[in-house]
Structures are given as C-alpha cells and as structure tokens.
C-alpha cells in the first residue's frame with residue numbers, strides 16, 4: 249500500500265509543486281496522468297524517495313519514507329519498490345540475466361536465477377537471457393525492465409511512461425504484463441504517463 253499526504257516539492261523558487269494526495273492499495277493499479285512538464289516524473293521520483301519532498305509524507309506499508317535517513321531509504325527502496333524507468337537503464341557490459349540478478353544483489357538478497365528465468369519466460373524473453381541488453385528491441389528492453397522491477401517481489405511498482413515509445417500492440421502487452429505481475433505479487437502499481445491510450449485501461453486515475 250502506498251499513500252502520500254500533502255506532498256510539496258521545489259526545484260527552486262520559481263518551480264514549485266503541490267501534488268494531490270495519492271493512494272494505491274495492494275493489488276490495485278493507479279494511473280497518474282498529466283501533460284508534459286506537469287511534474288509526473290518529479291512525483292514518481294518523490295514516491296520512490298529518489299527526490300526528497302519539501303513537505304508531506306510518502307508511506308509504503310506503514311513506513312514513512314520521509315523519516316528514513318539516506319542509507320535506510322536506499323535499502324528500503326531496493327527491497328520494497330520496483331521502478332520501471334521511461335528509458336531502461338541497464339549495465340551494458342552485463343547479460344540480460346545478470347541485469348536481472350543485479351536487482352537481488354542491490355537489495356542484499358541471494359541471486360535467484362530460477363525467478364529470473366521464470367520471469368523471462370512469462371514476459372517472453374526466455375531465449376534472450378545471455379544477450380547483452382543493447383541487442384534487444386525497445387519493446388523487449390521494456391519487458392526486461394518490468395522483470396527487473398519485480399525480481400524482489402516489491403510492495404510497490406512505479407512505472408514512468410512505460411509505453412511512450414511503444415506501438416499499440418506492445419503498449420497493450422506491457423500494460424497487461426505490469427498488471428499481471430503486480431497482481432501476482434500483491435503489489436500496488438502506479439503508472440505515470442501522458443499516453444492517452446492508457447486512459448481507458450485504468451479505473452483509478454489522478455490528473456496532475
């Protein structure tokens with residue numbers, strides 16, 4: 249479960265944000281919509297405490313992230329939050345499999361090759377595990393990114409414009425996979441986007 253309360257943030261005196269409260273229960277999905285520049289990525293980064301709010305709270309399963317120190321925040325994020333970035337960030341020298349296992353390593357967990365293989369099969373790149381990530385198509389990279397985000401069975405999955413560079417078919421597939429994965433592990437799924445194609449797919453919506 250993720251809930252925010254009166255979040256505000258500023259990049260400087262001329263760029264200030266007051267965000268609407270966001271609430272997403274386990275197994276629920278929430279779409280945060282907004283035009284370019286409205287602060288979608290900023291809000292997503294606040295939800296993951298990649299940015300620290302000026303005021304307000306971000307609570308994930310009873311833990312108020314704003315009360316944690318930097319090291320505790322990083323450890324909490326690695327274990328409990330899975331992030332699908334707009335552009336996937338991979339370690340290019342590592343294979344697809346090792347990029348997935350890196351999520352375990354960063355969370356201080358044992359590397360679970362079976363889970364990586366199982367996810368790869370489910371998400372349709374089971375035969376690509378030994379490749380380097382740059383050898384995959386954009387749609388495939390996005391699916392690897394989803395697998396990496398759920399490797400540690402997080403409580404919350406945050407996705408930043410996960411479909412912006414995808415055609416309709418891949419968009420439908422990525423949304424379905426995100427929902428299936430979040431339901432399987434009982435996570436809250438929060439997607440920020442300006443992609444109007446997703447409007448009809450998510451019941452719960454917040455407009456920035």
Ligand SMILES: Nc1ncnc2c1ncn2[C@@H]1O[C@H](COP(=O)(O)OP(=O)(O)OP(=O)(O)O)[C@@H](O)[C@H]1O
Nearest residue numbers: 259260263282283284285286287288289290291442
């Ligand atoms: N590091 C920064 N320093 C100053 N201003 C910033 C910084 N990052 C973002 N901004 C500004 O804050 C506003 C919100 O940016 P953000 O990236 O959150 O918007 P967005 O809604 O995700 O946009 P898009 O859909 O184009 O990705 C923009 O006007 C942007 O120029």
